[in-house]
Amino acid sequence: MIKSYKLERFETNEKIIYLPVSFNQENIQAISLGSLQAQAVCRKHPNGRNVVSISSSLAEELALPPFITDIYLFCHDNTIILGPLIGIFTSGFTSFLMKPIGERSAFFSKLLSLQSSLGVIPFVFGENHIDWENGLVRGHFFIRNHWETHVVPLPNVIYDRLPNRRSEKKQGYQDIKARLQKEYGIPWYNPGFFNKLDVFERLENDEGAIRYLPETHAFQSFSQIERMMSKYGHVFIKPKNGSLGLGVHQFTFDRDTEDYLCRFQDKGGKNRLIKSSSFEKLLQRVIPAKVLNRMLIQQGIHLIKSEGRAVDFRVHTNKDENGEWQVSAIAAKVAGEGSVTTHLHNGGKVKSLQELFTDPEQCERTNEKLRKAAISLSSALERNMEGFIGEIGFDFGIDTLGRVWLFEANSKPGRSIFSHPDLKSFELLTRKLSLSFGLYLTQQVMQRPQETFT
Template sequence: MKKLYPIEYIPSPENTIFIPESCEVALPLHHVSFGIKKTAAIIKKQKNAKNIISISNDLKSILQLPDDSSNIHLFFDSDTLYLGPLVGIFTCGFHTGKVKPIGERSLIFSKLLSVQKTAGVIAFLFGEQHINWEKETINGLFYEKGQWEVAEIPFPNVIYDRIPNRKSENLPRIQRTKKRLQQEFLIPWYNPGFFNKLDIYERLLQENSISDYLPETHAFTSFSLVERMLSNFGHVYIKPKNGSLGKGIYQLLYDRKEEMYYIRFNDEKGEKRLQKFETLETLMNHTFSKVNMNNFIIQQGIHLIRFEQKPIDFRVHTNKNKNGVWEVTAIAAKIAGSGSVTTHLSKGGTIKAVEELTAISSDTEGMLQKLKNASLKISKALEKQINGIIGEIGFDIGIDRKGRVWLFEANSKPGRSIFKYPSLKKYDVLTRKLSLEHSIYLMEQNIKKLEGSTRGHLL
């Protein structure tokens, strides 16, 4: 059991930290560390019923511990006691105002930071402009008691990447910051980068354990490829390789009785469109004449289970927990809007808990288990194939009319719009908590790695 320890600050004795007598660590320890800052200290054990860590005010100042620090974990290795984890949430798009320092995303981040005490971490928000490289400190944004405050703290133990889009991620200054913090300061960085649909598909094909979940997917090469897949599957999807939020997705269908081709999509104004053509060539030339098809993939269409005549797929969140083990943290059914290409909420989709699907299945528990098993298998397979540290994944998964599970997409930075649905709010808190809790595992592993010892462990 990984314990949480509250912190209190005391006026004396100087340069001293008292840890609970219950901590299974052999003294003496001669140093204490917070973030990447390390200093000599007097470390003693004391009896107290509340298992509180007591830190002298001068030591608090040296370590640059925030005023509202509480509920952290203790680690040790060699002669050093580590307080943490100190987690930096890295993003961009900051504003000058104190009320909404990150614009409309301020609410999302305030909700994420609100679970830090139950997770047992100290977390803050920052961007590349908040870093002081000479002092090795950050002017981090903390959210306490309903408001944003800035405090100077050391470089963190772990960084959680929340860059919002590919355009921002590819900015040279963002890339330089990430590279320097990882390479010069050896800080573990989790959830780096966005997934490319075709790249993910090709990597997962190498994993035999999950190949049955993968619909046939190809880079666009020719009309004949589309024709062949339409003949085999009846309908296909054309998707941007790097798309998100259901944007730029087209569904192509072939009606054998009419011998006509149909295409369904949302136009630039977001209006739903359905068009009919006599030939595939006419359809493709009319729709994609001004589009670079090298940026698209073609994916097998699946005949999904339906609710009230509308196709359903599922959003499944998985998170790595504080023990470094994958967990399924949320599952929601997404029901397509009338005439929509996808089940996205922005395209008229609606959300239901899986337990509410009794109209289409009497065994919703079996459906849940099937989705969980598939998601955990795919998470483990994906982790093996991807460079960098993955802490969470959002999957779009379907079940066809025969009960077979299919993976449509994996998202490295999953959205949270599904949690607006009342019965899913409990999962919202859990996914946020585990997003931060994974840093506990990463800090523990990094201490062992940096010290070159197997003795270090979490108290």
């Protein structure tokens, strides 16, 4: 099992590194950091200390940032690998020193501030920060409560934090990703936003997932929707690639008045309820025909309620430094008045499970159900999706009979639930685990490079 060590420096023109006395490796011929490698004299620490001591000359040749005080040591092919360097790739950079990534700077500053406690070396960069000729990158670091830029080697692994599908679809991003993977062998984790329909189609034959899947289809016909409404009482029509609950429509049929009803949020953010005696006319009124091909139809679930309002659950899972899935956060979300979703911007409210369930036994049963579903579905997604998945945000519903249902899986989950004061510790855990997975992936690349990239 690898561990992190304290890192010290000493002044000399010689390229020397002293290894901790507990680090048992011989015949070391080179030292590397990210994409850079240097020849160096490598010895056990002369004072018998369990720390890493590196000469100023060697640190400079490896472009090791001056503020690094904790580091991991890996050994592969007679080379000591320092790090790992974890590059967090994103877009939306600005020229402002206080907010280099705009409004998302606060999130990234929290993520990068974990460097010393985890022993990894994380930095944020974008497509314009790469020096391809020299294999270097101008990384953004958050050190001692302020932002700094340092030129460092290309990283060992890359954590994809692009903010939206639009930036992900740009050809420049695709080219950069392909080049870093093929020329430098750098794996990316959490690449790609999930397509909602694609997730369901890939999981529908997986034994570990099928019990959690509501009936879900691409739009085909009006009769298809009417059939599902007759069977389930109500259906949801929502974008295959939507987020934040935007574009979600709930259709129901009132047997007393024989009217079709649709609940949705309009472009102005107002909750709307529209009725019609004709389902086809109602659908055409609220969802343009040209948009329907981009929508999916999903079975409605009769959810448990709190004070008469529907409740669903957000569950975060992360892979840890051992490559194992962990549940890192669970929260309940209560729908706003008249809202078709539980999103906060639409009047929803976040609650802890303890707040939602006054009965401790019911609270614990629900917690276990959600954890079991999240771990099972995380493994199923990993089996059925391409790329390295390090974190997932699940939206679950629980029906009035106690059954758990999957509504959505998000590869880049939002963090609005962490505004709740009782979820602060979970917010920290999710950040730690998102970087810890980079540590695991670095080891996998060294141990099985061909398996990792084929």
